[in-house]
Amino acid sequence: MIPNTNYNQLKDSYLFSEIAKRVAEYSNLNPEKEIIKMGIGDVTLPLCNAVVEAMKHAAEDLGKAETFHGYGPEQGYDFLREKIKDYYAENNVELDLNEIFISDGAKSDLGNILDILGKDNTVLIPDPVYPVYVDTNIMDGRNIIYADANESNGFLPMPDYSIKADIIYICSPNNPTGAVYNKEQLQKWVDYAISNNSLILFDSAYEAFVADKSLPRSIFQIEDAKKCAIEFCSLSKTAGFTGVRCGYTVVPNGLVFSDMKLNKLWLRRQTTKFNGVSYIVQKGAEAVFSEEGRRQIAENIMYYRENANIITNTLSEIGIKFYGGINSPYIWLKCPDNMGSWEFFDKLLYSAGVIGTPGAGFGKNGDKYFRLTAFSSRENTQKAMLKLKNLID
Ligand code: PLP
Numbered sequence: 001m002i003p004n005t006n007y008n009q010l011k012d013s014y015l016f017s018e019i020a021k022r023v024a025e026y027s028n029l030n031p032e033k034e035i036i037k038m039g040i041g042d043v044t045l046p047l048c049n050a051v052v053e054a055m056k057h058a059a060e061d062l063g064k065a066e067t068f069h070g071y072g073p074e075q076g077y078d079f080l081r082e083k084i085k086d087y088y089a090e091n092n093v094e095l096d097l098n099e100i101f102i103s104d105g106a107k108s109d110l111g112n113i114l115d116i117l118g119k120d121n122t123v124l125i126p127d128p129v130y131p132v133y134v135d136t137n138i139m140d141g142r143n144i145i146y147a148d149a150n151e152s153n154g155f156l157p158m159p160d161y162s163i164k165a166d167i168i169y170i171c172s173p174n175n176p177t178g179a180v181y182n183k184e185q186l187q188k189w190v191d192y193a194i195s196n197n198s199l200i201l202f203d204s205a206y207e208a209f210v211a212d213k214s215l216p217r218s219i220f221q222i223e224d225a226k227k228c229a230i231e232f233c234s235l236s237k238t239a240g241f242t243g244v245r246c247g248y249t250v251v252p253n254g255l256v257f258s259d260m261k262l263n264k265l266w267l268r269r270q271t272t273k274f275n276g277v278s279y280i281v282q283k284g285a286e287a288v289f290s291e292e293g294r295r296q297i298a299e300n301i302m303y304y305r306e307n308a309n310i311i312t313n314t315l316s317e318i319g320i321k322f323y324g325g326i327n328s329p330y331i332w333l334k335c336p337d338n339m340g341s342w343e344f345f346d347k348l349l350y351s352a353g354v355i356g357t358p359g360a361g362f363g364k365n366g367d368k369y370f371r372l373t374a375f376s377s378r379e380n381t382q383k384a385m386l387k388l389k390n391l392i393d
Pocket of ligand 1: 041105108130203234247
């Protein structure tokens, strides 16, 4: 038996364990000091009432013979797919029901999609970005090239026709930089993909945070994207589903490569390897798209947006350069005094008791940057910003 030796090529996913280690050291030395977490990407607000009630009813359904549900369709129940179809229609994106696949979150499908893509493809991944794209491709042994995201391109790399990439990852709004592509920029990526016969894997996990109506929330708002892109979305940050687990993937019927229809391959993959998301969760997800659910979720997003405002206002006041935080829950700041991201991490921890995420954990271009998130409580956000102000002023 030979294991998948590509796993030897993976770097230890040391970011969060290294953070935990450094925080534990600090706590041991300073047991009485308070620590404020401003780094993790998890949400803090509970599920909204509409979702909780829908899941309670769904649990009761399962307890009665007349409404019991066993195995459901692998690609998701139509009651939820219809709601997602209507949600896209609000942005003038017409989807066929069979293009929508319900998942247990974007991370699973971002990894699983690689099952239907050849291993000889060259993959283009932005740097810095959500580390899952890199690791899942290393596991398959694909050749990876990087698109530098830096201050000179506003952390939004654009296509370079001298580079041939078969699979292109785009994350907008971006984790960790908070940068968001506009329609013209995404059109350039779509044009590049079509002229190179490439596939775009578009991660829209943070689309709900796009406040500026002129910015796209879906790649399918771009002309011809249905010929070259798959979109992954998640209810994790939109509706606090990080623990509930539900997302969706849109695989257009128009994606045909080497005479193979990707929608058909994905359906075949899912019906073979996946038995669907639980009925209770899908009922909760359906409630996210109800009138009441939409209203309640909008309140939660406003709360995080206000947190982001508090962070960006503080950074502006104390003269720290930052990106994101407007159409994104992430604030990407430039470490003061040319510090490296781990150096700044230690300084913020030891001098203010505040934890953020060092940019180096997202790629080499993140080395002098630091990620703060708007997902903390209001109280902690305010406290953390006060401490940061005292530290810098
Ligand atoms: N995509 C991005 C860019 C993310 O930052 C995350 C989570 O942090 C995910 C996907 C994963 O989302 P899910 O919870 O739906 O698996």
